[in-house]
Amino acid sequence: xxxxxxxxxxxxxxxxxxxxxxxxxxxxxxxxxxxxxxxxxxxxxxxxxxxxxxxxxxxxxxxxxxxxxxxxxxxxxxxxxxxxxxxxxxxxxxxxxxxxxxxxxxxxxxxxxxxxxxxxxxxxxxxxxxxxxxxxxxxxxxxxxxxxxxxxxxxxxxxxxxxxxxxxxxxxxxxxxxxxxxxxxxxxxxxxxxxxxxxxxxxxxxxxxxxxxxxxxxxxxxxxxxxxxxxxxxxxxxxxxxx
Amino acid sequence: xxxxxxxxxxxxxxxxxxxxxxxxxxxxxxxxxxxxxxxxxxxxxxxxxxxxxxxxxxxxxxxxxxxxxxxxxxxxxxxxxxxxxxxxxxxxxxxxxxxxxxxxxxxxxxxxxxxxxxxxxxxxxxxxxxxxxxxxxxxxxxxxxxxxxxxxxxxxxxxxxxxxxxxxxxxxxxxxxxxxxxxxxxxxxxxxxxxxxxxxxxxxxxxxxxxxxxxxxxxxxxxxxxxxxxxxxxxxxxxxxxxxxxxxxxxxxxxxxxxxxxxxxxxxxxxxxxxxxxxxxxxxxxxxxxxxxx
Ligand SMILES: Nc1ncnc2c1ncn2[C@@H]1O[C@H](COP(=O)(O)OP(=O)(O)OP(=O)(O)O)[C@@H](O)[C@H]1O
Ligand SMILES: [Mg+2]
Numbered sequence: 256x257x258x259x260x261x262x263x264x265x266x267x268x269x270x271x272x273x274x275x276x277x278x279x280x281x282x283x284x285x286x287x288x289x290x291x292x293x294x295x296x297x298x299x300x301x302x303x304x305x306x307x308x309x310x311x312x313x314x315x316x317x318x319x320x321x322x323x324x325x326x327x328x329x330x331x332x333x334x335x336x337x338x339x340x341x342x343x344x345x346x347x348x349x350x351x352x353x354x355x356x357x358x359x360x361x362x363x364x365x366x367x368x369x370x371x372x373x374x375x376x377x378x379x380x381x382x383x384x385x386x387x388x389x390x391x392x393x394x395x396x397x398x399x400x401x402x403x404x405x406x407x408x409x410x411x412x413x414x415x416x417x418x419x420x421x422x423x424x425x426x427x428x429x430x431x432x433x434x435x436x437x438x439x440x441x442x443x444x445x446x447x448x449x450x451x452x453x454x455x456x457x458x459x460x461x462x463x464x465x466x467x468x469x470x471x472x473x474x475x476x477x478x479x480x481x482x483x484x485x486x487x488x489x490x491x492x493x494x495x496x497x498x
Numbered sequence: 499x500x501x502x503x504x505x506x507x508x509x510x511x512x513x514x515x516x517x518x519x520x521x522x523x524x525x526x527x528x529x530x531x532x533x534x535x536x537x538x539x540x541x542x543x544x545x546x547x548x549x550x551x552x553x554x555x556x557x558x559x560x561x562x563x564x565x566x567x568x569x570x571x572x573x574x575x576x577x578x579x580x581x582x583x584x585x586x587x588x589x590x591x592x593x594x595x596x597x598x599x600x601x602x603x604x605x606x607x608x609x610x611x612x613x614x615x616x617x618x619x620x621x622x623x624x625x626x627x628x629x630x631x632x633x634x635x636x637x638x639x640x641x642x643x644x645x646x647x648x649x650x651x652x653x654x655x656x657x658x659x660x661x662x663x664x665x666x667x668x669x670x671x672x673x674x675x676x677x678x679x680x681x682x683x684x685x686x687x688x689x690x691x692x693x694x695x696x697x698x699x700x701x702x703x704x705x706x707x708x709x710x711x712x713x714x715x716x717x718x719x720x721x722x723x724x725x726x727x728x729x730x731x732x733x734x735x736x737x738x739x740x741x742x743x744x745x746x747x748x749x750x751x752x753x754x755x756x757x758x759x760x761x762x763x764x765x766x767x768x769x770x771x772x773x774x775x776x777x778x779x780x781x782x783x784x785x786x787x788x789x790x791x792x
Contacts, residue, residue, distance in 0.1 A: 304702075333704035346696055348516065360505060361705035405703070 256282040256444045262312030272298040274468035285439045287455050288448040290465035296448035300417050305329050317412050337406030337414045341421035343398045345390040352386040358405045376408045396427035416447045452479035509713035524685040528725025531678025536733035536770040538671035544756030549660040551755040558630040558648040560620040560637050570642025583629040587622040617644050682777050687785040697789045707790050714782045722778020730767040
């Protein structure tokens with residue numbers, strides 16, 4: 256579903272953000288992208304959306320090579336890749352319903368589709384009752400749910416989340432994770448870049464760790480970090496009880 | 499791609515209303531600048547009309563020698579009639595010129611004149627003042643012709659003045675158009691900048707560039723149209739006002755000579771509205787280009 260083949264990204268100022276990264280993510284997988292600040296997580300996600308182009312290597316998304324993809328196809332790529340950010344990126348003067356509906360309207364979906372899909376996805380994220388509220392009337396967690404709903408309403412094959420819980424308290428964060436998990440179980444491939452060790456440990460999913468732009472770890476049922484003193488992986492129960 | 503007119507119309511209407519202050523600013527900018535452009539265009543055409551009017555008034559006179567015989571006089575007359583650049587000629591007999599001289603000359607000078615010594619003349623109006631010179635070259639020195647006279651230096655000055663005036667008005671119109679373009683572009687750019695968030699979300703969820711661009715363009719089009727219709731009305735009013743001062747009983751006034759036909763006024767208004775529509779829609783397309791790249 257997602258494939259990086261020896262990808263290197265150097266920003267104009269000379270920063271090497273991603274260095275020879277090769278990575279395979281299968282359909283339906285749930286993957287955490289972890290690593291210290293500046294390790295290249297956001298850069299990877301931006302390349303998947305083709306907001307940035309790598310300097311070397313190739314990237315496939317949903318069976319398509321996206322580096323040499325003509326510009327006019329990029330919007331169609333993005334329809335297959337939903338995306339959620341730390342800062343929600345909702346439109347402040349549109350209601351919850353309108354924010355989600357907007358994502359369908361601007362890709363030309365007819366009214367009938369909008370009227371059936373939006374209530375469904377609002378039900379899924381648990382915001383049916385707040386459909387007529389404006390974003391500033393919602394809590395951070397609720398706003399992020401709206402953002403997830405907007406990213407998912409078009410049923411993309413892939414859902415990317417860059418620090419989706421960066422602004423939320425632990426309890427609320429878990430709620431968002433449960434939601435992403437639920438979306439993952441519909442068959443959607445989910446990639447989450449995060450700093451949140453507790454969440455990663457709690458979810459026990461595949462973990463890809465980046466450091467200074469290279470993959471230093473790729474673990475099938477991983478935790479956030481390897482214990483620096485013992486070199487051993489923390490025991491499962493430690494993470495699982497944190498909530 | 500299903501780009502529905504319904505979606506564009508709805509987006510346009512809600513956005514115009516939601517950003518109504520910006521809308522008003524843009525409409526006023528278009529209205530003021532295009533009214534000025536229209537006024538400059540009116541003046542330019544007015545100057546050209548006045549020129550035509552004055553040109554029609556210039557005369558070249560072929561004076562016949564008092565001794566010229568009938569066939570010489572007839573030859574000059576028929577040749578003048580055939581010249582393509584001479585609009586019309588009238589023949590003034592010796593007697594007619596004698597009576598005219600009586601009114602023009604001082605009694606002392608007039609005393610020396612008799613009907614027999616007064617030259618007969620052809621008074622001609624060339625199509626363009628500069629053809630007076632051609633008439634001069636053709637007939638000066640021809641048998642029976644005394645001399646050819648025309649207000650040559652006056653014609654020259656007048657032509658230069660009007661040419662300069664026309665250029666001044668045209669360049670004023672162009673400069674105004676340019677600054678109107680920049681002002682409008684800036685207004686649209688500010689409006690789009692205020693909504694860059696919306697544009698970035700549209701791109702994020704996979705809206706095509708045309709889908710993003712079209713509502714902005716139709717918004718710009720509406721603003722440009724409203725503004726330019728106001729400008730066209732101002733131009734119309736200005737024209738009516740000037741016309742009300744142009745007294746038909748006194749055709750010597752500049753205002754009367756400059757007056758425009760209905761078609762010229764209609765044409766000017768049409769140009770103004772066309773420019774407004776173009777500036778609005780194309781301006782939006784240009785202004786949004788920067789936000790579409792990535
Ligand atoms: N637009 C840019 N221009 C130049 N350098 C950049 C740009 N964006 C990121 N970088 C650099 O690239 C490196 C990787 O950045 P990136 O944002 O991918 O890291 P990250 O893993 O997402 O970090 P964080 O966890 O803090 O979000 C950093 O050193 C950063 O300074
Ligand atoms: Mg980041």
